[in-house]
Amino acid sequence: MKKLLLTLAALTIMATGASAQTVLWDQSDFDMVEQWGMWDAVSGCAPFGGSIHYANDFWTGDEVRITRVTTWYTGFNFETASTVEAYLAIFPKTGNIPVDGVDLPQENGTLVSVTATLNGDGAYEIVADGLDIYLTQGEYWLSLTPLVPGGPWGPDFHFRAMTNWGDPSAWYEYCGQFAPAWTPNIDSLDASMRIEGTIEVVPNEDHTWSDMKTMFR
Numbered sequence: 750m751k752k753l754l755l756t757l758a759a760l761t762i763m764a765t766g767a768s769a770q771t772v773l774w775d776q777s778d779f780d781m782v783e784q785w786g787m788w789d790a791v792s793g794c795a796p797f798g799g800s801i802h803y804a805n806d807f808w809t810g811d812e813v814r815i816t817r818v819t820t821w822y823t824g825f826n827f828e829t830a831s832t833v834e835a836y837l838a839i840f841p842k843t844g845n846i847p848v849d850g851v852d853l854p855q856e857n858g859t860l861v862s863v864t865a866t867l868n869g870d871g872a873y874e875i876v877a878d879g880l881d882i883y884l885t886q887g888e889y890w891l892s893l894t895p896l897v898p899g900g901p902w903g904p905d906f907h908f909r910a911m912t913n914w915g916d917p918s919a920w921y922e923y924c925g926q927f928a929p930a931w932t933p934n935i936d937s938l939d940a941s942m943r944i945e946g947t948i949e950v951v952p953n954e955d956h957t958w959s960d961m962k963t964m965f966r
Contacts, residue, residue, distance in 0.1 A: 794924035
C-alpha cells in the first residue's frame with residue numbers, strides 16, 4: 750500500500766505540474782545613495798508631467814509562470830502611496846534594446862493592479878501580485894511602469910540596481926517630446942526589479958506507468 754501511495758503521489762506531481770513559489774530573477778539590490786534614479790512612470794505629458802517606460806532584460810532556463818513583480822522607488826512624494834495601477838509588458842528579447850514600433854508598453858501592455866508601500870528603508874515597494882504569466886525558456890524584456898501622481902515635486906523615481914545583468918535597461922518616452930525610439934540607459938545600469946513565480950514541472954513522456962512502478966520496488 751505504501752508503494753502504491755508513493756507511486757500515485759509521484760504521478761500526481763507529474764500530471765499537475767505542481768511547483769513551489771520561488772524567486773525567478775533578483776535585482777532587488779537597489780542603490781539608496783543614487784537617489785535620483787530613473788523616471789519610470791506614467792504621469793501625464795508636458796508641460797505638467799511626463800511618461801517614460803523602462804524595460805529590464807531577463808532570461809529563464811525553465812518554463813515558468815510569473816506571479817509577482819516588485820520594483821523600488823524613491824520616497825519623496827507622499828502621493829505615490831495612492832498608486833494603484835501600472836502598465837505591465839513582457840516582450841521576447843531579440844536585441845540589445847526592445848523593438849521600436851513593436852514593443853510598446855503603453856499601447857501593447859496590460860494595466861495591472863499594484864500596491865505602493867513605504868518600507869523601512871524609506872523606499873516605495875511597488876508590487877504587482879496575483880499575476881499568471883506563462884513563459885517558455887528564453888530571453889525577455891519586462892516593463893512595469895506605474896501610474897504615479899506628479900505631486901508638487903513630480904513623481905518618485907525608480908531606483909537603480911547595483912547589478913547589471915545582460916544589456917542595460919532601455920527607456921521609451923511616450924508623449925512625443927523625444928523620438929519614438931527605445932534608448933539604452935546612459936549609465937549602463939539596470940532598474941531594480943524582482944520577479945517571482947513558479948517553475949513549471951513538465952511531464953516527462955519517457956516515463957510510463959511501468960517505469961513508475963519500478964521506481965518503488
